[in-house]
Structures are given as structure tokens and as C-alpha cells.
Amino acid sequence: xxxxxxxxxxxxxxxxxxxxxxxxxxxxxxxxxxxxxxxxxxxxxxxxxxxxxxxxxxxxxxxxxxxxxxxxxxxxxxxxxxxxxxxxxxxxxxxxxxxxxxxxxxxxxxxxxxxxxxxxxxxxxxxxxxxxxxxxxxxxxxxxxxxxxxxxxxxxxxxxxxxxxxxxxxxxxxxxxxxxxxxxxxxxxxxxxxxxxxxxxxxxxxxxxxxxxxxxxxxxxxxxxxxxxxxxxxxxxxxxxxxxxxxxxxxxxxxxxxxxxxxxxxxxxxxxxxxxxxxxxxxxxxxxxxxxxxxxxxxxxxxxxxxxxxxxxxxxxxxxxxxxxxxxxxxxxxxxxxxxxxxxxxxxxxxxxxxxxxxxx
Ligand code: QUE
Numbered sequence: 001x002x003x004x005x006x007x008x009x010x011x012x013x014x015x016x017x018x019x020x021x022x023x024x025x026x027x028x029x030x031x032x033x034x035x036x037x038x039x040x041x042x043x044x045x046x047x048x049x050x051x052x053x054x055x056x057x058x059x060x061x062x063x064x065x066x067x068x069x070x071x072x073x074x075x076x077x078x079x080x081x082x083x084x085x086x087x088x089x090x091x092x093x094x095x096x097x098x099x100x101x102x103x104x105x106x107x108x109x110x111x112x113x114x115x116x117x118x119x120x121x122x123x124x125x126x127x128x129x130x131x132x133x134x135x136x137x138x139x140x141x142x143x144x145x146x147x148x149x150x151x152x153x154x155x156x157x158x159x160x161x162x163x164x165x166x167x168x169x170x171x172x173x174x175x176x177x178x179x180x181x182x183x184x185x186x187x188x189x190x191x192x193x194x195x196x197x198x199x200x201x202x203x204x205x206x207x208x209x210x211x212x213x214x215x216x217x218x219x220x221x222x223x224x225x226x227x228x229x230x231x232x233x234x235x236x237x238x239x240x241x242x243x244x245x246x247x248x249x250x251x252x253x254x255x256x257x258x259x260x261x262x263x264x265x266x267x268x269x270x271x272x273x274x275x276x277x278x279x280x281x282x283x284x285x286x287x288x289x290x291x292x293x294x295x296x297x298x299x300x301x302x303x304x305x306x307x308x309x310x311x312x313x314x315x316x317x318x319x320x321x322x323x324x325x326x327x328x329x330x331x332x333x334x335x336x337x338x339x340x341x342x343x344x345x346x347x348x349x350x351x352x353x354x355x356x357x358x359x360x361x
Contacts, residue, residue: 013044016066020206022059024052029066034073037123042097046104053109059211061108062202063131064115071116071140072124077149081321084312095154095308098123099301102156105130106297111213113205113220116140116180117195126155129188132213135220136180137195138227142188145175149324150278150316150334152285154308158292159300160188165293166243167232172285173243173251174273182232191220192227238263242270246290248282278316278334284345291352303352310348314341 014030026045028035035041045063052058065071075098083090105112105127114131120142128134144153144161153161153172161168164186170176183189193201201223208215232239242254252274258267274282284307292300311317315335323332 013040014038015041015044015048017048019058020202022057022208022211023202023206024048024055024058024061025202025206026061026063027066028064028072031067033076034070034119035065035067035124036073036076036078037098037127038076038079039094039097042094042101046097046101049104049108049112058110060111060113060205060216062113062115062205063127064198064202065117067118070119070121070124071114072121072127073119074122074124074145075155077151077321078325080312081318081326084318088313091312092309095305098155099305102126102130103301108132111211111216113216115198115202116189117198121145121177122153123155126157129156129160133191133216133220134189135191135193135201136183136189137193137198138180139195140180140183141177142179142183143175143177144171147173147277147281147285148175149320150281150318150332151311151320152281152288152307154304156297156301156304158288158304159295159297162289162292162300166240167236169243169251169286169289170239172289173248173277173282174270178232179228179230181227181230184227185230185233191224193220193223194225197223238266242267248274248279248286251286278320278332280314280316280335280338280341287349291349291356294356295352299352299355303348303355306348306351307345310341310344314338 016027016029018025026048028041030036030038030041049061052061080091080094111133112131113133113135114128116128116134116136117139120128120140122144125142125144144157146153157172161172167186180189180192184192201220204219205211205216208219243251245251245254252271255267255271258264291303295303319332319334323329
């Protein structure tokens with residue numbers, strides 16, 4: 001490796017940053033938290049990308065992880081919980097920074113590659129989707145599990161899941177994990193590379209003289225392997241049968257009424273999981289998938305931001321994080337009366353639906 005272009009890795013903001021050859025590398029390095037994205041990490045990535053945009057030596061960027069288990073487990077929900085306890089308004093700054101980063105990555109002028117190996121959940125899934133070239137291994141597991149904590153799939157899921165029709169609704173409501181094989185089948189990924197090849201691939205990328213998009217794809221092409229068959233593909237018929245309904249009640253009824261012997265156990269298990277989740281989060285997640293389907297990415301992101309802005313006051317998110325992460329009693333007490341909040345939310349959705357009409361016209 002060329003000594004002049006090999007920079008010391010520096011570690012701050014829970015990121016490890018280095019330049020090798022023409023490749024700027026950002027490793028998520030908050031290993032104890034499965035790389036849950038702290039505000040400092042979000043801002044650190046943004047600032048590093050800004051710096052590299054002006055630096056001619058850096059021709060492409062790689063975002064990866066220093067954790068053997070996870071690319072990224074999601075947003076920093078503990079921070080959101082704490083900041084809401086201190087100041088009821090502060091939490092919005094976190095979402096603003098996260099969305100600014102996603103937008104910045106999407107429009108970035110140099111190619112941004114992401115290498116996924118392990119859990120790719122929630123905010124991690126959104127970050128991966130925003131990157132330009134996605135590589136993933138047989139070890140990756142993808143999910144949008146937000147309804148479990150009384151939240152809704154955000155970070156662009158209103159766009160990237162809603163394009164998957166019933167499968168997207170299934171993923172948004174149940175938070176079930178899918179494999180790289182499934183993600184490739186759904187067109188959510190570009191390349192499948194064996195986990196054990198990741199280091200060699202990184203070396204190949206950082207040894208290249210030029211790193212434009214064509215050259216990067218050529219290099220990665222030398223490492224791709226066929227993934228195992230997609231299990232989700234095999235489930236497509238089940239999912240289409242149960243997750244295409246307009247309301248949550250109809251989806252639940254359909255699962256409850258499943259009569260086909262091979263599917264009864266799965267339908268009952270799925271129904272049970274759905275019924276554990278707070279109604280408000282489930283109904284909102286379903287509605288976002290339905291409205292998002294005919295909205296542009298920008299409008300989907302705006303709609304998610306508008307819902308986020310009022311969400312924590314509703315209470316189920318705070319209760320969900322309390323039960324899962326803070327007290328760890330795994331016994332959340334969800335809100336049963338959401339009348340006042342539903343009115344507020346309806347205003348946001350009406351605005352979103354109006355955009356939908358304008359979009360179709
Ligand atoms: C749903 C989620 C998240 C989750 C669990 C869910 C999420 C998230 C984390 C998480 C995991 C490990 C950590 C951490 C956070 O868990 O978004 O700080 O150490 O970030 O059921 O959406």
C-alpha cells in the first residue's frame with residue numbers, strides 16, 4: 001500500500017475514519033450498541049462527507065461497520081427517550097440531523113458504497129438504502145422493527161417498503177427480518193458477496209487507481225456469489241393473500257380465518273405478533289405505506305418528518321423504549337385512547353393525501 005496515501009485511522013464520534021488509496025472509509029464504531037446511530041455519528045458522517053467532497057484524492061466513499069454482529073441496529077432510541085424526558089421538543093433535532101444526512105448521501109457527487117454484514121435494522125436499513133452501491137453478505141438480516149417499540153418505519157420506508165406492495169406492508173407491520181437473498185429478490189440490494197471476502201474486497205477497492213462508479217461495479221463484480229434461495233419469495237403467495245387489505249382489522253381477520261393447513265400455524269403466530277403491537281403505531285404504519293405508494297421519495301420523507309414531529313407526545317414510543325431498553329420488563333402498557341392525538345395526525349395525513357392527488361394529476 002502506498003505510504004503517502006495510507007492515513008492513520010482516527011476514531012471519534014463513534015466512527016473510525018481513514019483514507020486508503022482513493023477510498024474514504026467510514027466505519028460505524030459504536031460496537032457495544034450494535035452501532036445504533038447517535039447524533040454525534042450522524043453529524044460526524046455528514047461532516048466527513050463534506051470534507052471529502054473537496055478533497056480530490058478521495059474518489060469514492062465506503063461506509064461499513066467495525067462490529068462483527070451488526071452494520072447498524074437503528075437510531076439512538078435511548079437518546080430520544082432521555083432527551084424527551086429533559087425537554088419535550090429536543091428530540092426533533094435528532095430526526096432533522098438524520099434526515100439531512102440521508103438527503104446529503106443521496107445527492108452526493110462521489111459514489112458511496114455500503115457494506116452490510118450482520119443486522120441492518122431501522123435507521124441502519126434507511127442509511128443503507130440511501131447509499132449508492134449496496135453490498136451485503138449471507139450474514140445480514142434486514143428489518144424495520146419500529147412498531148415493536150410503538151414507532152413506525154421511517155428513514156424512507158414510506159417509499160422503499162411501499163414499492164413492495166403486500167410484502168412491504170408485511171415488513172412494516174410485523175418488523176420481521178429478511179435475508180440478503182430476500183433483499184436481492186426485492187431489489188433492495190445491488191450485490192451479494194460472502195462475508196469472508198469483505199476484507200479482500202475492501203483492499204481491491206482501496207488499491208484501484210480510479211474509483212468511478214463503473215470501475216467500482218467492475219471490482220465488486222469479481223467478488224459476487226449466488227445467494228441462497230429467497231425464503232420470502234416462497235412466502236409471496238401467503239403475504240399477498242393477507243396483507244393487501246385497506247385496514248388493520250381486515251388484515252387481522254384474514255389471518256384469523258386462514259384455513260389452509262400448511263399456513264394456519266404461521267397465520268396464528270403472525271396474528272399474535274401483530275396484536276402485541278400498539279394500535280396507533282400499526283395503523284399509522286399501514287397508512288404511511290398506503291399513502292407513500294404514490295408519493296415521490298421527497299414527499300415520503302416530508303410526510304415521515306411531519307409524523308415524527310408530533311409522534312413522541314403520543315406516548316407509545318416512550319413506553320416502548322422504557323419496556324424494551326430502560327426497565328427491560330418487556331411489558332409495555334400501550335395507550336388505549338388516542339382520540340386527541342388522532343385528530344392531530346389526521347391533519348398531517350390530509351396534507352399528505354392532498355400531495356398524493358397532486359402527484360397523480
Ligand atoms: C425496534 C427498534 C430498535 C430496537 C429495537 C426494536 C432500534 C434500535 C435498537 C437498539 C438496539 C441496541 C442498542 C441500542 C438501540 O433497538 O431502532 O442503543 O444498543 O436502535 O424492537 O426500532
